[in-house]
Amino acid sequence: MSGAFLIPLFLQSAIGVSAIITGFVILPATLLKALLNPLGSRFYKLFGGHKTSILGSSLLLLVVFHLFFFSVNTNLNLVAIFYMIQIIGIRLLLFPMLAFSLKGIGSGGVYSRFKYY
Numbered sequence: 001m002s003g004a005f006l007i008p009l010f011l012q013s014a015i016g017v018s019a020i021i022t023g024f025v026i027l028p029a030t031l032l033k034a035l036l037n038p039l040g041s042r043f044y045k046l047f048g049g050h051k052t053s054i055l056g057s058s059l060l061l062l063v064v065f066h067l068f069f070f071s072v073n074t075n076l077n078l079v080a081i082f083y084m085i086q087i088i089g090i091r092l093l094l095f096p097m098l099a100f101s102l103k104g105i106g107s108g109g110v111y112s113r114f115k116y117y
Helices: 003-015 019-067 076-103
Strands: none
Touching (some): 003 019, 019 076
């Protein structure tokens, strides 16, 4: 389960806020996700895949550890901040893993490796 499913479920079921408030809590992270797409690739080009993936994994580990301690009394601003940090971690982890997996394809494309008899 990802945070995109669990955070709204937690906000609406456990805390009991409406869908509109849940959307407002998730909105900053969604905008951040759109802004981080070009910046994440630049960060990958500057520092390489190893450092970028370690930073992304560390951010995700930090956020997931703190999500474990959320309760009904948790402030909505805190949920929004931790969700934004989670989005940053996912984006920093996504680019190196995607680049590493696409590097193995080569110049011939995917279908050039399969031979049909």
